[in-house]
Amino acid sequence: MKILSLAIASLLNRKFSVLLTIIAIALSVALLIGVERIRNGAQQGFNNTISGTDLIIGARTGQIQLLMYSVFRLGNATNNISWQSYQEIIDDPVVQWSVPISLGDSHRGYAVLGTSTDYFTYFRYGRKQPLSLSDGKLSEDLFEAVVGSEVADKLGYSVGSEIIIAHGTGSTSFAEHKDKPFRVAGILARTGTPVDRTVHVSLEAIEAIHLGWQSGSLTSQSAVSAEEARKLQLHPEKITAFLVGVKSKLGIFKLQRKVNEYRAEPLLAILPGVALQEMWRLLGVAEKALFAISLCVVVTGLIGMLSVILASLNERRREMAILRSCGARPTHVFALLIGEAFVVTLAGIAAGLCVLYAALWFVRPTIEDRFGLFLSMAPPTLNELLLLLSILVAALIIAVLPAMMAYRNSLADGLTLRV
Template sequence: MTALLHLAARSAWNRRFVLGLVVLSIALSTFLLLGIERLRQDLRANFAQAVSGTDLIVGARTGPVQLLLYAVFRIGNATNNIRYSSAEAIAQHRGVAWMVPLSLGDSHRGFAVLGTTTGYFEHFRHGQKQRLVLAQGKPFEALYDTVVGAEVARRLGYTLGQRIVLSHGDGAMAANDHADKPFTIVGILAPTGTPVDRTVHISLQAMEAIHLDWMAGAPLPGQAVSAEQAAQRDLTPRTITAALIGLKSRAAVFAVQRDVAAFRAEPLLAILPGVALDELWDVVGLGERGLQAMSALVATVSLAGLVAVILAGLNERRRELAILRAVGAGPRQMLALLAAEGLLVTGAGVALGALACWGTVALAGGWVQAQFGITLQLLSPGYAEWRLMAAVLAGGLLASLVPGWRAYRLSLSDGLSPRI
């Protein structure tokens, strides 16, 4: 068997240029298969770790997935706000342990601005119920204090004590800047790998203060309120975007959810984050399967190329195969020789594709994290990756049996005296 593999390797090396192209093709298909699988797993892990320890998310009555996306992942916009008094009433429910209000809508140089309370730093959990940790500074205390996420500080080069200006809405228009009410960075959060890293945190009162002289998304002409004047006003928030709810007992989750749905003051929706995530994966599952199908198609085309190359080379190798038959090699050994050759080529392509995949994760992981907020983990191959690589290898072996069977049927005399 060792001699057969050695002979197959030498034979493949003699046709290294053509087979090298096949190896690159198989490597590309393996890279796509493993890359999509790695991205799929890490994307799910990032979404799942974005919020933990929160039993319910309460917002205006809309779709559960939409509420989850804008309340946790800062994607999209709320169809409507809810009254802060309603959130406070829910916080008084006998089954509720804590409530953290969230107010969204503004931005800072492309990053979301979140108005909340100091309870956010106490109760919010991510990953395996990990608390938020301040890498530097402290939570906001004064009206115009702000705590920025790790990625905001890193990408914009912010340090403690710097002053920043927030923008109304998405900040597309410079005229929408709240330049008259600058904020001072008093804290920088440690990295979490969640949307928290890409968020600027201020107090609910500060969110109210910067909008005192605004209405319907535009500043009121001639009614500017200075930062000092705003500090003297009643800054009790009137509306918020959503609220995170923690319960005294997980057993009460459905009872509280029903009570929120039956809330009479205004129509509200309470969702379970885990259930909403499952719905989200149902929505994007078709796209996942489409990408996997495209990668599998690329792998199939690559293996078809392997068959075509070996078959095309059979006519040139008839005399070589006939000589092997003449010195004692049987038809089964010819079949095994070409199968081993195909398996070696496939194995080289799979190994090259796997190395390219992990090399890309190692080199581009930081860039992907900075640009898209997705943490790519450089891990040893798991069950799914091994299964994909084994499938490509098995496909290569089966594909190489086609030219092997053709060589098996070639007669000795046909090889020694080929027709012209």
Template sequence: MNTALFTLALRSAWNRRGVLSLVVASIALSTLLLVGIERIRHEVRDNFSQAVSGTDLIVGARTGPVQLLLYAVFRIGSATNNISWQAVQMLDQHRAVAWTLPIALGDSHRGFAVVGTRAAYFERFRYGEKQALELAQGRAFVDGIGGVFDVVIGAEVARRLGYTLGQRVVLSHGDGAIAANDHADKPFTVVGILAATGTPVDRSLHVSLEAIEALHIDWQAGVPIASQAVPADQLAQHDLTPRSVTAVLVGLKTRAAVFSVQRQIANHRAEPIMAVLPGVALDELWEVIGIGERGLLAVGALVSVVSLAGLVAVILAGLAQRRRELAILRAVGCGPRALLGLLAIEGALVTLAGVALGLLTGALLLALGADLVQQHTGLRPGLGWPRADEWRWVAAVLLGGWCASLLPGWRAYRLSLADGLSPRS
């Protein structure tokens, strides 16, 4: 009986496929929206969490912890102020500090950030599960005047701009919006290309701190001074020691000293600087964007409710045309409970078809659009089975569709045989 009822429900739904296809499409859209939002949420969190690891403190000018994290690690926004080179030297000499990586930001190249740092960056910097950076091609630059015009580019920069080893590169002051701000008199040469990391490193160009100083040695207040122009071949005659940096990544000899060092940095009297723990700053960031996440999920849930309401409306509207059909089924021995089951199975099949279509559409979009998403957002969503949270949304839609179909099923359950054979005019 159950097999026959399932077959009957399947054929009945197929017979009304024109109308039900619209319901399937709306359920597919709601499933795609819910699962897509959940996937994007996880991808964003994973991308942010893996961007830096093994760094105990991030030191910068006093500002908000989230802002410091965003511009120092993710190249988002800009610093309110720089910190002096004397502060960097103070950190280098601190007895609890194992290593420091000064970061100088502010220049760019065709929309990609330029990062001035030490050569030790390629040995000390960690991402993901404390993975070290690797060079896919070439070598790292060296500190000092010997490597002042060497640049190491990220994998995404090389891929999108088609750069190879030996490529000549002209950096721009600021965001590069004004062509006159290009450092055309001091071109760089690509000496290394980093392997892909899935972090902001892929979208950065790395030069030495001396290179940043050399670029701006004949600039003042963000403007080149023609009368003080210093040709590239005369840079060796000048002191290229940095005067300031944007931030400093700090690694400690022992994690137990992290709060003590943080307090000492906050109490530094020579200039107002602060130190933040990357993990704590990330938690604050999630609190900020949590409202937006919940809002997007609420929109997705609302779309699902509307889709399921459409399912109920379609089945209820069809009951008026199917009253004689249902009455005949009851006349040949199909009981009221069987009718309830028939409509419940129909609703479940429609919902299942919509959910399956939504998941397949999502997988297809990921397969075709992963590269495009990475180009515009830096995220590369991976194909794979839905996560546990995504499966919960899928289960919620399936359960909601089945429950929604019970209402028209209950309506059919209450139809009497006489009412079905002799409908009122």
């Protein structure tokens, strides 16, 4: 029986307090790695919102602001781009494809995006995955919409459902385009991106519902009925932003410079990857705070272990003296206590991983569904293993304190402990 099995036997003798310590460490480990998984999932999801787009171009504003409204449907554009400027820019020979987007209206809190059918051809998310329909087909009629999966799920829509678009954003808009109801033509498959929370219509439809609208309200004398609108030749005059794909990557910066120096109106072209990174750095503060808190919980767990070991020291002086009379050196006594900390922490980490995977298995579908956050069930990553290893090392360092005390006691007590 080596020192480690002696340590295990001794721990088994104190099952209850040791078990509580292991539970405390297990929960803290589960929390730490869980937070790590959420962080990674959030960042991954964040970075996956758009891919394959080389430039996002909008009216001049901050790069994060442009990213926020064009990709995340958050906030409002300060200005629009004229259709003419749009046409001029995409005439550049480096442009391979472009997708115009027009924002500003909403449907029960979900953003309404006016775009062309190219959106469904060129837009990519995640690992350059294209959008696909889970039901129905793309809009054919002017007043047809394609809705994201979350919109369909939460509002209970299926192909053929009728929806009314509200003027402006926000879920409690009073000005609605009631005169021109839309029909759901298709439902997109889940992407885990803001696309799921978007109602897609054509640019022409956006023009159509605003016919006769002036400064945010419908003036009755100029109203145009849905049937009349269908017969009109509608041309968008303004769009909010557009996505561009270039023929060769070398063209990106040339085009970006051209846009940023565009004379006719102030425009901004951003690289989505760079803007996403900058935005993540902003969000990173919260993420780091979360990580720091979970680290503190781990430290609390380890201190709990320290106090359990320290509390046992006095009542175990006799045990140590017996071991000494059987040939154990003070260094063995030292190793015994370090060994106990090792076993407890290792058990805590193992139990923590079990708790984590069990919890992930339970909550993953809900989290994915509710927050679009994909949590990995994969075995611990190298990074996570390093975290766990540092917990173990920290535990061993902490255990030096009681081990030193036991070492000194056993030197002072010798072979017998007088009662």
